[in-house]
Amino acid sequence: xxxxxxxxxxxxxxxxxxAEAASDPWRDPGEVWRAKRASSVPxxxxxxxxxxxxxxxxxxxxxxxxxxxxxxxxxxxxxxxYNPKILRREKTILDRRPIxxxxxxxAILLAPLIVPGDLQSTLISxxxxxxxxxxxxxxxxxxxxTAGIFSLATMAVVGAAAYGxxxxxxxxxxxxxxxxxxxxxxxxxxxxxxxxxxxxxxGFYYALLTLGLNELCRVYVVQSRTFGSxxxxxxxxxxxxxxxxxxxxxxxxxxxxxxxLMLVALALFRFVHGKRLGRILRMAPEKREAFAQAVGINYxxxxxxxxxxxxxxxxxxxxxxxxxxxxxSPSLFSxxxxxxxxxxxxxxxxxxxxxxxxxxxxVILIDKVFLSLGPIxxxxxxxIMLGVVLFLKNGLFGIKQQFRAWRNKKKSENRSSRAxxxxxxxxxxxxxxxxKDLIYARRFDKMQRDYLKTIVSExxxxxxxxxxxxxxxxxxxxxxxxxxxxxxxxxYAITVIEPFKAYRIVALSGHRGVAPRLVEEKTYPTEAxxxxxxxxxxxxxxxxx
Amino acid sequence: MDIGFVIVSAVTLACVYGTLAxxxxxxxxSLGLVNMAYGVTFAAAGYxxxxxxxxxxxxxxxxxxxxxxxxxxxxxxxxxxxVCGLIVCxxxxxxxxxxxxxxxxxxxASLALSLIGTQFLLxxxxxxxxxxPPLFGDWELPLGNVVVTADKGGAMxxxxxxxxxxxxxxxxxxxxxxxxxxxxxxxxxxxxxIGVRRTGFYVMALTGGLAGLxxxxxxxxxxxxxxxxxxxxxxxxxxxxxxGLGSVGGAIAAAILLGINEALTSALLGGQYVLITQFLLIIxxxxxxxRGIAGILDKAREA
Numbered sequence: 001x002x003x004x005x006x007x008x009x010x011x012x013x014x015x016x017x018x019a020e021a022a023s024d025p026w027r028d029p030g031e032v033w034r035a036k037r038a039s040s041v042p043x044x045x046x047x048x049x050x051x052x053x054x055x056x057x058x059x060x061x062x063x064x065x066x067x068x069x070x071x072x073x074x075x076x077x078x079x080x081x082y083n084p085k086i087l088r089r090e091k092t093i094l095d096r097r098p099i100x101x102x103x104x105x106x107a108i109l110l111a112p113l114i115v116p117g118d119l120q121s122t123l124i125s126x127x128x129x130x131x132x133x134x135x136x137x138x139x140x141x142x143x144x145x146t147a148g149i150f151s152l153a154t155m156a157v158v159g160a161a162a163y164g165x166x167x168x169x170x171x172x173x174x175x176x177x178x179x180x181x182x183x184x185x186x187x188x189x190x191x192x193x194x195x196x197x198x199x200x201x202x203g204f205y206y207a208l209l210t211l212g213l214n215e216l217c218r219v220y221v222v223q224s225r226t227f228g229s230x231x232x233x234x235x236x237x238x239x240x241x242x243x244x245x246x247x248x249x250x251x252x253x254x255x256x257x258x259x260x261l262m263l264v265a266l267a268l269f270r271f272v273h274g275k276r277l278g279r280i281l282r283m284a285p286e287k288r289e290a291f292a293q294a295v296g297i298n299y300x301x302x303x304x305x306x307x308x309x310x311x312x313x314x315x316x317x318x319x320x321x322x323x324x325x326x327x328x329s330p331s332l333f334s335x336x337x338x339x340x341x342x343x344x345x346x347x348x349x350x351x352x353x354x355x356x357x358x359x360x361x362x363v364i365l366i367d368k369v370f371l372s373l374g375p376i377x378x379x380x381x382x383x384i385m386l387g388v389v390l391f392l393k394n395g396l397f398g399i400k401q402q403f404r405a406w407r408n409k410k411k412s413e414n415r416s417s418r419a420x421x422x423x424x425x426x427x428x429x430x431x432x433x434x435x436k437d438l439i440y441a442r443r444f445d446k447m448q449r450d451y452l453k454t455i456v457s458e459x460x461x462x463x464x465x466x467x468x469x470x471x472x473x474x475x476x477x478x479x480x481x482x483x484x485x486x487x488x489x490x491x492y493a494i495t496v497i498e499p500f501k502a503y504r505i506v507a508l509s510g511h512r513g514v515a516p517r518l519v520e521e522k523t524y525p526t527e528a529x530x531x532x533x534x535x536x537x538x539x540x541x542x543x544x545x
Numbered sequence: 546m547d548i549g550f551v552i553v554s555a556v557t558l559a560c561v562y563g564t565l566a567x568x569x570x571x572x573x574x575s576l577g578l579v580n581m582a583y584g585v586t587f588a589a590a591g592y593x594x595x596x597x598x599x600x601x602x603x604x605x606x607x608x609x610x611x612x613x614x615x616x617x618x619x620x621x622x623x624x625x626x627x628v629c630g631l632i633v634c635x636x637x638x639x640x641x642x643x644x645x646x647x648x649x650x651x652x653x654a655s656l657a658l659s660l661i662g663t664q665f666l667l668x669x670x671x672x673x674x675x676x677x678p679p680l681f682g683d684w685e686l687p688l689g690n691v692v693v694t695a696d697k698g699g700a701m702x703x704x705x706x707x708x709x710x711x712x713x714x715x716x717x718x719x720x721x722x723x724x725x726x727x728x729x730x731x732x733x734x735x736x737x738x739i740g741v742r743r744t745g746f747y748v749m750a751l752t753g754g755l756a757g758l759x760x761x762x763x764x765x766x767x768x769x770x771x772x773x774x775x776x777x778x779x780x781x782x783x784x785x786x787x788x789g790l791g792s793v794g795g796a797i798a799a800a801i802l803l804g805i806n807e808a809l810t811s812a813l814l815g816g817q818y819v820l821i822t823q824f825l826l827i828i829x830x831x832x833x834x835x836r837g838i839a840g841i842l843d844k845a846r847e848a
Contacts, residue, residue: 196828200832204579205790212782213824220821335772343657379664385653386636389650389653390641
């Protein structure tokens, strides 16, 4: 305000120009830059890219990979690539799940050897139960997840097979190795019978019906005298654990047999879910059946096939159950067993093998190891289940996917709030542009315009009117320098109609051979007036832009 | 076995299970929630009624007055049931009703609530069964060669009267209109300004109250225990399934049908075959009409 500009040319030019003029105080051009850099949008670390651990690569061996029979699959899905930044080859493990599976198999194998002596019987038998239930849940997740049939009669199939096998062994003296096959046969028949309504009924009707079937089995078994209503179960079946072993030997035999059972169930899961049937069914998820049908997929047949296969496998597990526990008890059919089984599936995530196994582990750990807690442990399981259902889309193993979806949502929200109008590029545009200098040039231009807008004032315009050419105060000179530096396209210029009498304002085309266009009809009598008119137009464009 | 006795108990059970089935049916059709926590609501309402009955028994002046004790205990059961229904609504419906895959998640959430609630009741009240004092006095009504005892007659009359009242309320009141609109088409109902969450609370309070009523009536014959809700839940679900989820008339028809089936099976084959014939009947009916007796065949409710 109070600044005075002194003309440095006064001693030479005499009184041709004013010696001094009132001027605005100097402003720091960095202010705008700093204000711009201090973003008003909160920036979180959410916007990271996916992280991959990189191993140093060996180029020749990238293609010589171990493939296992009978597929052409590799043990690990490794991508080899050349990193231009460090000028070296790198390897990226795209899917680390096989490593985790191998580590957990190793842990399961070694677990009985490191269990402390006083807890041996509790922990190893809990481990055996875990492995058996993991096998059951792998089959169940095939039914619910892959086939999309919301059946709650899984434990009914297992229980029926266990009872049938136990009855064969108790009443007819069949040896232990026949029991799983007896169970599989019963499971097959049972599966066919309960698959019949599944062809007609919708998801929920079927869930409720199968829940009822489970209850029906329980009531029948509890009331039936042949199945031991008096003794609380049918016991005395032949066991695969040979007599005369040490207590640890007995426990370990059961444990490793159950481990083998779980491996069989995993193989079944792999061959149903990952092969043709699974592909077909992934094509026909719930509510999109019509599309699948239109493409020529017989999803009903596929669903029933998966259902019957899983039922047979469940029957086999039931037979194993009978020969491990030397019989069967009505608790197999109890509502709580169904609930706990469902909790295992839901906690891990329906439709994934790792979800079924991990969920089973968590639930069995709480249910069988912390026995001293009483009813509280079931409440804890229920709370975990409730939390998972309320907050997670697909169990614990869906967290990663859910988090990524959330992060992408946040990313795009932040991006859209960052996008401002002006010379700067939008973020999408910026990533697409090859020449990154362009981004910075535009940003610099935007900052400069923002700064220049702040120094435009009445006094500056008056000064220019007084003296369009010649020495100017510092802010006016900045403004004029900016105007002069602009590109030729649509730049204002003065055309002479008649020298010293008539001038007009035109805009240059910027292209060779294309004449400038006339901007307005008005003619200016003097050159200085025309200069000032151009200046005013440029200022107006700057302020309006 | 006395055929008259069988018929009377079958009709009583049909009334009580019909009440439960109508509750389940209304919940499903208006909210799209298969309320598996209904069994726990049932058991908890029984305990609520039992607590109030215990308090009343302690007062000497009231100990013999059935006319006072009966309605108060029934009311306590209904209120407890309604409160449980509200809790279920707040936990299993409100947070997830607009999330993807709600039907499955709602089912699982209510199953989790059922697990938690049952174990909670077990922890608080212990495994020993409780029973309520007789609420309907001690009388007998001979109808020909059939004798209707007080508990059964009372249960029949009360359930029919209360159900009629509830249905009347649904037909004539503003809230009932909202609930019926939600049952017809939830999406359209929300478009015309009926609050989904608010109506959810009304529906769950109403159906919870029905469960409480059924609980008090049934505990005249059976005992109250933490696991006592399971059988009524299964029976109610069967009736609702057979009748067609979402249909009140269908539920009544199915309740009568299943009651007759139960009476006939017990009389002709024996008590242990009741469930088997019942499920055979349900499967047969569902194979012919996949949406139950009164269910609409096209997709009435797209959850």
